[in-house]
Amino acid sequence: MVHPQWLRSFATLAELGNFTRTADQLGLTQAAVSQHVRHLESEFGPLLIRRPRALELTPAGNALLDYCRELDKADERLRTRLSDADGTNGEVSLITPGSIGLYLYPVLLAFQQANRGVVVRHRFAPDPEVVEAVLQNRYELGLVTLPPDDARLTASPFTSESLELVVPAQETAHTWEDLARIGFIDHPDGQAMASRLLSRRFPANPGVGSLPCRGFCNHIGLILEPVARGLGFTVIPRYAHQAFARADAVRVVDCGSPVVDTLWLIHRSEWPLSARATRVLDYLRQHVWGCATTPFPAPA
Incomplete structure (x- = not known):
């Protein structure tokens, strides 16, 4: 790995074009800056063409300067990621x-x-x-x-x-017999959710397993689709109901004491x-x- 101080000296020298000003800006001696450049040139070949009033970078010098800039950008990205000051990136x-x-x-x-x-x-x-x-x-x-x-x-x-009992918009569900007539749309958690909620609304019910099953869906975003089409009722978490696009095609039945x-x-x-x-x-x-x-x- 290239010594970071050598790279800092070289990049500053390439920017300022003068050994004296570079040394002053970095708080080093001019001899130290020259030594850093010699270390780099011993590894990468000639980096600078020294002219009386200016310095010119060789192709290797330009490549090394690009590398220094990439390191600066990587350092900035790291600091931004670690500080995460504004939370917008x-x-x-x-x-x-x-x-x-x-x-x-x-x-x-x-x-x-x-x-x-x-x-x-x-x-x-x-x-x-x-x-x-x-x-x-x-x-x-x-x-x-x-x-x-x-x-x-x-x-x-x-x-x-909370859990919600959701029926087709045109249906009513006042009794267990209404639920049996409409039929159950099951899903992976359907039996458990329905048992928890319906035991509150219908305490003497014979169990969800006694209801005719009219369908099954394992996609949370589509469970209410058969309900909206009038094919059955289901019990589903409230957020899934709120995310359903066809809200006017279904209706939530009040079950009294909620299950939350x-x-x-x-x-x-x-x-x-x-x-x-x-x-x-x-x-x-x-x-x-x-x-x-x-x-x-x-x-x-």
Whole structure:
């Protein structure tokens, strides 16, 4: 590796074109500057043509000056990345479950539109994958439905999300018989979610398994599509419903006492969040605060 002081002397000399002024600017002697240049020329060949009133760079000198400039730019990028002073440049990475992800991803894109120096990287994943991705530093931020028991992670309440009984817009669901008539649209968490919510609304029900199944979908963004087409009802987290484009084609049935889950924000506990992540979280919380689901304040 080339000695940084030699490169600094050479780059300053190339800029000023004079050994004396270079030495004064760097706080060195003229002999020291000359020695630095000789060290470089012993390694790379002639770098300067010394003329009475000026210095001219050889092709090797120009190549070395370009190298010095690239090092300066790399140093600036490193300092910017480490200081992250304004939080308006660089990557923001977030990994979340599907429901909240459907709601937050367009919000993240709006943030990126307003901050073109930021690159948004978002992934949908179940809780175990979210935890592993944050632990392995593949994502800076994650949201999970249960706080992980791991000292390497900090977990704080981000927002809460209720379950909703969603039926076709033209349907009513006052009784268990209504649900049996409409039929159930299942999904990977459908049975568990429906059991939790419907036991509140219909405490003496014979179980979700007794309802006719009219379909199954494992894509969180499409679960409500068969409901909108009148093919059945489902139970789904509120954020997934809020992200559904055809809101007028479905209807939420009031089930009385709500079933509410907390969504937890996780990140590595050993180092602080980047300024970008902090800005994004503030932005996301503002939008979550504006929706019907109960948010939590930012941790102190």
